[in-house]
Amino acid sequence: MKKGLLLVISGPAGSGKGTVNAHLLKREDFEYSVSATTRAPRPGEVDGVNYHYITKEDFLCRIERGEMLEYTEYCGNYYGTPLKEAEDVLHSGKNLILEIEVEGARNVKAKYPDAVLVMLLPPSYAVQEQRLRGRGTESEQKILERLARAKEEIYCANDYDYVVYNHDGKDAEAAEQILSIISAEHCAVSRNKRIAEDYLGI
């Protein structure tokens, strides 16, 4: 059984990464991992489905033991991906999608260099601005904050392996592009150490 690939997808607000990931997750060869969190379950959330709900003590202990692939603290709660959860998916032969921010992506690559890092972008900053304003759901203040952040984070694209552009109404094509990347990476010589031996059956 060939191991799956760890696919890290990041993208600024307006990149449409939720929609693109949904396309990928429809496929049988893609899986997501259930994150762990220290925050309390909200009404209707199920342990092991929405999150693994664990105590702060347990979470910090796991960080200490190197058992978290990545994690972040937000509003006093911890969120992260248990390494074991991720490895179970990869060993089943499925590709695992992690939708995380640029800092988390950098940490994953450091901890798991085999990860494939994809930055999903709107076609341009101008289109990103249009999309954020077009939503009509956020305050001007919030939009300006998001745009300012995008302007900074675009330079982080250079830390990624691939950049994929999500053009208006073309999220299925962006998903196809990511599938091509995964398909190519599975053929990469750098990932296949026993080409000659396997070929010759030795």
Next chain:
Amino acid sequence: MKKGLLLVISGPAGSGKGTVNAHLLKREDFEYSVSATTRAPRPGEVDGVNYHYITKEDFLCRIERGEMLEYTEYCGNYYGTPLKEAEDVLHSGKNLILEIEVEGARNVKAKYPDAVLVMLLPPSYAVQEQRLRGRGTESEQKILERLARAKEEIYCANDYDYVVYNHDGKDAEAAEQILSIISAEHCAVSRNKRIAEDYLGI
């Protein structure tokens, strides 16, 4: 206009690289380059279509001036790819296919590091042997020579970027796999130096 990619395809006898390349060349975004040779045209061959027929003096002079992307000597004649011919194709935005042997491939990568090197293989040495014997067109001696060579050259796969397997009757799939590789390489951050600048329009 985005530059095309230089795609180098190598494969042992029985890998089916001729058929796979024919699939790729049916596409509008793929092109081959006309080689130069010092051998005389055979009846029916056309200058600039089958080959560029040039004198040995001219050929050696071009090598000297670094104007050949790769070349080889065979039975006293030279064969090679003029650099200008290749660059014209790439600058037109088309991907250029070079079907060459492992030594030539290594030389191309040294001269043109942006090249994408793909090794096409039968699924295994056992299948390769079946295919060569199945043809029924070559002497036992010739078959043994080819197999011995394949056993040596399989270790060169490690110098390539990608390995693609051509399963029986699946050459269209092998071509699709190569298309995925080209599609992924076009998105590689290492090939796109101005991601942030282009995004921000600066």
